[in-house]
Amino acid sequence: AQKVTQAQTEISVVEKEDVTLDCVYETRDTTYYLFWYKQPPSGELVFLIRRNSFDEQNEISGRYSWNFQKSTSSFNFTITASQVVDSAVYFCALSEAYGGSQGNLIFGKGTKLSVKP
Amino acid sequence: EAGVAQSPRYKIIEKRQSVAFWCNPISGHATLYWYQQILGQGPKLLIQFQNNGVVDDSQLPKDRFSAERLKGVDSTLKIQPAKLEDSAVYLCASSLGLAGGTTDTQYFGPGTRLTVL
Numbered sequence: 592a593q594k595v596t597q598a599q600t601e602i603s604v605v606e607k608e609d610v611t612l613d614c615v616y617e618t619r620d621t622t623y624y625l626f627w628y629k630q631p632p633s634g635e636l637v638f639l640i641r642r643n644s645f646d647e648q649n650e651i652s653g654r655y656s657w658n659f660q661k662s663t664s665s666f667n668f669t670i671t672a673s674q675v676v677d678s679a680v681y682f683c684a685l686s687e688a689y690g691g692s693q694g695n696l697i698f699g700k701g702t703k704l705s706v707k708p
Numbered sequence: 709e710a711g712v713a714q715s716p717r718y719k720i721i722e723k724r725q726s727v728a729f730w731c732n733p734i735s736g737h738a739t740l741y742w743y744q745q746i747l748g749q750g751p752k753l754l755i756q757f758q759n760n761g762v763v764d765d766s767q768l769p770k771d772r773f774s775a776e777r778l779k780g781v782d783s784t785l786k787i788q789p790a791k792l793e794d795s796a797v798y799l800c801a802s803s804l805g806l807a808g809g810t811t812d813t814q815y816f817g818p819g820t821r822l823t824v825l
Binding site: 696701 | 797799814815821
């Protein structure tokens with residue numbers, strides 16, 4: 592069965608610190624997709640990134656970077672030089688291409704990030 | 709491009725009353741999802757539509773929840789009668805609806821926060 596674990600419930604950092612949010616997933620499928628979403632206090636889930644299981648290249652987008660390692664079933668998210676606007680709950684999610692319900696997103700419980708000035 | 713629209717944003721009802729939520733997906737998106745997000749948890753899929761057909765409703769409590777997408781565009785989710793444990797944020801998402809074996813990105817609306825007293 593598919594599962595996503597975000598072990599860090601809450602993280603608090605001071606502005607300009609780097610912070611890494613951990614995500615570990617379980618799946619039996621060889622083809623799957625991993626996602627990160629941001630949920631600010633307004634409540635809307637904002638899409639950040641989508642990776643497929645065949646692309647293990649790390650990705651960088653501005654201050655955001657993602658480290659995908661199939662060997663450890665992890666898809667970690669790093670924010671460099673954090674800012675107050677980064678304060679939100681961040682969700683990691685998994686979707687299997689063929690198993691179970693195709694397209695169904697399985698979410699972790701989220702990590703609440705607080706960035707203090 | 710307009711995002712996913714949802715209404716109302718907030719709703720407070722007494723238990724045993726009925727309530728309905730509305731969602732209008734991104735134009736051209738064939739797939740529409742309803743998620744339930746209980747406080748402190750990640751969203752959980754309730755139902756998935758492909759055009760006007762149901763793809764997955766395995767986690768929908770069918771004794772009290774119903775959903776429809778009659779013309780393959782906007783959708784309504786209804787709860788009747790509501791219970792205290794239905795208090796949650798109800799999120800609607802849409803995606804292009806790509807061919808089998810591929811998971812496309814889901815884009816979320818702002819959600820409806822339901823409080824059942």
